Amino acid sequence: MSTTTTITRGTTMFGDYFSRALIAGVGLALVAGPLGCFVVWRRMAYFGDTMAHSALLGVALSILLSINMTLGVFAVAALVAGALIVLQRQATLSTDALLGILSHSTLAVGLVLVGFITTVRIDLMGFLFGDILAVSVEDIAIIYGGGLAILVILVLAWRPLLASTVSPELAEAEGLRPEASRLVLMILMASVIAIAMKLVGVLLITSLLIIPAATARRLSATPEMMAAVAAVLGAIAVVGGLFGSRTWDTASGPSIVVMALLIFLVSLAVPVTRLFGRREETHGT
Amino acid sequence: MDARVQRETLITLSNAGVTRGGRTLVSGVDLTIARGEIVTLIGPNGSGKSTTAKLATGVFKPSTGTVVRKPGLRIGYVPQKLTIDWTLPLTVDRLMTLTGRYTSSEIHAALEAVGAARLLKAAVQELSGGEFQRVLFARAMIRKPDLLVLDEPVQGVDFSGEVALYELVRQIRDTTQSGILMISHDLHVVMAETDTVICLNGHVCCRGTPSAVQRSPEYLKLFGERAAGSLAIYQHHHDHEHHDDGCVTPEGHEHDHHDHAGHDHVR
Numbered sequence: 001m002s003t004t005t006t007i008t009r010g011t012t013m014f015g016d017y018f019s020r021a022l023i024a025g026v027g028l029a030l031v032a033g034p035l036g037c038f039v040v041w042r043r044m045a046y047f048g049d050t051m052a053h054s055a056l057l058g059v060a061l062s063i064l065l066s067i068n069m070t071l072g073v074f075a076v077a078a079l080v081a082g083a084l085i086v087l088q089r090q091a092t093l094s095t096d097a098l099l100g101i102l103s104h105s106t107l108a109v110g111l112v113l114v115g116f117i118t119t120v121r122i123d124l125m126g127f128l129f130g131d132i133l134a135v136s137v138e139d140i141a142i143i144y145g146g147g148l149a150i151l152v153i154l155v156l157a158w159r160p161l162l163a164s165t166v167s168p169e170l171a172e173a174e175g176l177r178p179e180a181s182r183l184v185l186m187i188l189m190a191s192v193i194a195i196a197m198k199l200v201g202v203l204l205i206t207s208l209l210i211i212p213a214a215t216a217r218r219l220s221a222t223p224e225m226m227a228a229v230a231a232v233l234g235a236i237a238v239v240g241g242l243f244g245s246r247t248w249d250t251a252s253g254p255s256i257v258v259m260a261l262l263i264f265l266v267s268l269a270v271p272v273t274r275l276f277g278r279r280e281e282t283h284g285t
Numbered sequence: 286m287d288a289r290v291q292r293e294t295l296i297t298l299s300n301a302g303v304t305r306g307g308r309t310l311v312s313g314v315d316l317t318i319a320r321g322e323i324v325t326l327i328g329p330n331g332s333g334k335s336t337t338a339k340l341a342t343g344v345f346k347p348s349t350g351t352v353v354r355k356p357g358l359r360i361g362y363v364p365q366k367l368t369i370d371w372t373l374p375l376t377v378d379r380l381m382t383l384t385g386r387y388t389s390s391e392i393h394a395a396l397e398a399v400g401a402a403r404l405l406k407a408a409v410q411e412l413s414g415g416e417f418q419r420v421l422f423a424r425a426m427i428r429k430p431d432l433l434v435l436d437e438p439v440q441g442v443d444f445s446g447e448v449a450l451y452e453l454v455r456q457i458r459d460t461t462q463s464g465i466l467m468i469s470h471d472l473h474v475v476m477a478e479t480d481t482v483i484c485l486n487g488h489v490c491c492r493g494t495p496s497a498v499q500r501s502p503e504y505l506k507l508f509g510e511r512a513a514g515s516l517a518i519y520q521h522h523h524d525h526e527h528h529d530d531g532c533v534t535p536e537g538h539e540h541d542h543h544d545h546a547g548h549d550h551v552r
Contacts, residue, residue, distance in 0.1 A: 041373045163384045166369060173342035173362035173434065174384040220374045221408070 017133050021242055024135040024143050025256065028196050029208065029234030031147040034154055034227035035192055036209030036234075037216070038185055041165050041223075045210050046096070047084070050103035051189055052205040054080040055197045056110030059127055063117055070142060070194045077190035080106060085186075107202075130201030130253035132242070139198060146195045150188050157184050162223055200253040208234060211260040215267045233263055292319040295358055295432045295464045296341055300350035303336050310336040312349065313488045318432060318464040323454070325475050325495075326468045328485035334468045335365065335436060337485065341466055342434050361430030363421045365437045365468070369409050377404045377412070377420050387427055395427040396420070399453060415446040422450070426457060433457065435467040451476050 039048050055073045062072025080102055087098050114122055123131070135143075154161070164171040164178030171178045189209075196205045212234035213226070220226035240263075241256030248255075295318050302312030311333025318324050318341075326334045339345040340352055342360055369375055381392045396402045399419040404412065412420065418438065425433055435454065439447040455478050458465055469475055475482050475495045482498040484490045491503035498504050 041370065043370075159382075159384070165373070166375070166380075166383060167364055167367055169339070169342075169344055170362050170364050170367070171384060172344045173339075173360050173364075174428065175360070176384060214372075217372055217374060221376055222374055222379045226374050 017135075018242070018246065020135050020137070020140060021132045021252065022239060024140050024199060025132055025238035025242060026235045027140070027143045027147050028192075028199055029212065029238045030231045031150050032192055032196065032208040033212045033216070033230030033232070033234040035150065035188055036211075036213035037223065037227045037230055038161065038165060039189070039206070039209045040213045040217070042185075044189075045206060046099045046103070047081075048189060048193075048206040048209055050084070050099045050106070051077040051080055051186075052193050052197075052202050053103045054106035054110070055193050055202040055205070056127055057106045057113065058110075058194075059122075059197070060110050060113035060117065063120055063122070064113065070146075073197055074190050074194035076106075077193045078187060081186040081190060085182075126201070127197065128201045128203050129251060130197070130199050130204060132199045132252045132256070135198065143195050143199075146191055150191050153184065153188060157181065158224075161185060200256060204253055204257050207257045207260060208237075211257070211264050212237060215260070215264040218267050218270055234260070237263055292321055293355065294319050295355050297353045298337070298340060298347075298350065299353070301337075301340050301347040301352055302349040303333075303340060303345050304348040309487070311340075311485065311487060314340070314350070314483075314485075315489065316341075316483060318466055320431070320464055321458060321462045322480045323458060323465045323467065323476065323478050324481045324483060325479040326466070326483050326485055327475065328490070332485040333487055334485055337483075338434055338436050338466060338468055341432070355431065358432060359428060359430045361425030361428045361433045361463070363418075363425045363433070363435045363438050365440065367417075367421065371410055375409045377401070377407050377409060380409055380420065381424050381427055383424065385428060391427060395423040398426065398456075399423045415442045415450075418442055418446075418450060419453070422453060422457070426461070429461065430463050432464045432466065435465065437468050454478075 039045060054076050058073030058076035059069060061067075061076060062069040065072070084095075084098060084102060087093070088095055093101075111124075114124060126134070160171065160176040160178075161181045161184065163174075163176055164181040168178035171181070192209070193202075193205055196208065200208055212230040215233050216226045216229035219229050237260035238256050241259035242252060244250065244259060245252040245255035296316075298314050298316040301314045301316075303310045304312075314333075314337050316324065316337070326337055328334050336345060340347055342362055343352075343354075346352075377396070378392065381387060381395065387395075393402060393405070396405060399422050401416060401419045401423060404416060404420060409417065409420070422438070425435075438454070439450050442450060454465060454467065454476065457463065458478065467476070467479075475498075477495065479495050481492060482495050483492045484498055484501075484504055491498055491501040493501065
């Protein structure tokens with residue numbers, strides 16, 4: 001396996017924990033920004049939160065069944081997304097209520113299960129709020145490998161994804177498959193949650209998806225631009241947050257989120273006169 | 286004069302129906318659309334107009350009967366309602382390539398055709414109802430569709446805009462020779478160029494040329510005496526040639542050629 005070479009190279013390249021945290025965080029932000037745009041456009045914030053909360057259940061199950069934790073978290077998040085789709089089809093409770101049930105019950109079941117695990121010492125706070133300063137070189141490999149795969153899929157599926165976001169009906173009528181797009185999006189979200197959990201924790205993952213995307217909206221004229229701006233803003237939040245946490249000795253995951261929030265607040269101060277999206281001068285019509 | 290005798294059939298619905306969650310939305314719809322033909326669906330709310338259109342576009346699969354499309358049928362769709370949230374930054378330019386790739390000259394030409402070229406760089410959220418509708422027309426047209434499906438295309442457009450949009454539909458039909466399936470937002474309003482009006486009320490209630498439907502007892506029964514003779518038939522301003530093969534009703538309903546008579550708008 002080539003991991004040994006990666007590691008030996010890694011020890012020089014990713015020498016200290018702080019650079020590893022920076023590299024991992026920036027990698028995550030570059031993926032979370034564009035994907036987060038879809039979360040914002042499709043009003044899936046609560047949905048994302050629900051999937052993220054289920055990640056703790058994924059952690060507990062992976063330990064109990066001794067399977068790879070990233071895979072376990074991915075599987076549980078994807079299952080929760082699937083369960084939601086099935087429940088939505090029954091059309092008994094509102095989506096809102098269903099999300100509330102799934103979100104908190106998966107979190108609670110996860111917490112209870114973690115309590116049962118006595119063989120391994122589990123850093124619960126680490127899973128809830130993340131421990132980006134503890135990322136290993138392998139974690140970075142997973143983030144960049146997985147992140148690259150997510151971005152490639154996102155680029156390839158971009159047009160149908162966007163079209164079905166604007167109008168599923170229109171997309172379907174014109175020969176695209178909105179149901180497939182939805183499935184792709186859910187799988188991508190489950191993947192991002194799986195790779196992000198260690199870094200920012202289950203309670204803060206969705207903030208990395210939503211806050212940079214929401215900030216990017218005011219600065220963008222097209223969906224593609226918004227995705228790119230969100231990625232850059234997310235990366236800035238990671239770098240700023242990490243340096244902030246080092247300077248003031250604050251918790252790293254929350255500091256990143258606070259930094260993202262600060263950027264968002266600053267963006268609100270940008271004058272509303274839109275730089276983009278203005279029609280050509282209309283003369284007397 | 287025009288040789289449309291052997292027009293290519295684009296889509297055929299035979300005895301098609303949709304049942305959803307135990308409820309029959311529409312049943313027994315027979316409908317054929319050929320190239321260059323305009324078919325208009327009218328009927329009360331919940332009568333299955335949109336459902337029928339969705340059968341044609343493939344959004345709904347028929348629970349009963351069949352829907353046969355010409356192989357490779359390209360559909361352009363103007364949806365009934367399309368609200369684009371502010372969170373999604375979308376210029377007209379970008380909207381044009383929503384479901385396919387087009388060059389900027391194609392985009393320009395399509396927008397030019399609907400008189401919306403100056404809106405190219407505008408954000409869609411800034412457009413007025415009429416402007417947005419025109420842009421949606423252009424977006425559907427750029428695909429060079431074989432079949433154009435218009436779900437209540439003039440809803441929320443003011444009166445003069447409505448007339449202009451109908452004129453546009455006529456132009457699109459004339460220049461592209463696409464078939465057009467249109468749902469009328471108003472029971473009593475049908476374009477003059479419509480070849481076949483299909484009046485729905487959970488099933489096909491009556492059909493024929495606009496003026497034939499206007500006089501049919503089923504139409505009068507469905508919409509009451511008040512509606513008698515009030516089927517407004519929109520005409521464009523210029524005089525034009527009529528084609529004589531207006532009606533394609535498979536049952537061979539009595540059909541007459543539309544005669545620019547019913548111009549009594551109910552507004």
